[in-house]
Amino acid sequence: MLTQKMKYALKALIVLADEYDDQAKPLQIEEIARRAGAPRRFLEHILLDLRKEGVLVSVRGRSGGYRMAREPATVPLEALLRRIDGPLAPLPCLSRTAYQKCEDCRDEAECRLRRVFAEVFWSYLLLLESLTLADLVGAAGVPMRGMLSADPVTS
Incomplete structure (x- = not known):
């Protein structure tokens, strides 16, 4: 969030x-x-x-x-999020910039939480790394593609 x-x-x-x-x-x-x-x-x-x-x-x-200072197309959203909010990973053991072994983890290679959240997180990162500030600027009046049908207010 x-x-x-x-x-x-x-x-x-x-x-x-x-x-x-x-x-x-x-x-x-x-x-x-x-x-x-x-x-x-x-x-x-x-x-x-x-x-x-x-x-x-x-x-x-x-x-x-x-x-x-530079063109919006050269300003990656992923870098902005990291700069303002810090690490993006849902688990500290998945962070690229602030890696920490989870205190309660016995074996990262066998951790089921890490395995599932890693897949979700890497997909999220691939998408996020493809976006720039220009994508936000160009989004005015453009309906969001692929939005979930669920009401975001109640989700």
Whole structure:
């Protein structure tokens, strides 16, 4: 599940990606917050993290603000999720970036939980690694393909 912090980050990035151009005028944080529907105080920290990561650049001064540092198609969603929310794996023994042996595991090779969740997780990662910020920007008004028929509110 995406954290609220991640949702704010993605909404802000969509706003900035919608304005992407090599000569794009930076947007002030108040404007980004308004368009993204996110609280300014949370966005300040998130945008600083994204600037440190090289996704955004900040421009100082009266007409300063934030803008994309690179094309949205070169910003992988998987890297954003890891940067903002940390490891993606459902079990610590499956994590690429924060591997830890499960405390209660006797043998990873024989662990049934690991075996089943590994298959699900790798499928999820393959899909996630194929997506970029451009996929989110281009998703406006496009019905989601392959959505489960279950009501997401009650699932």
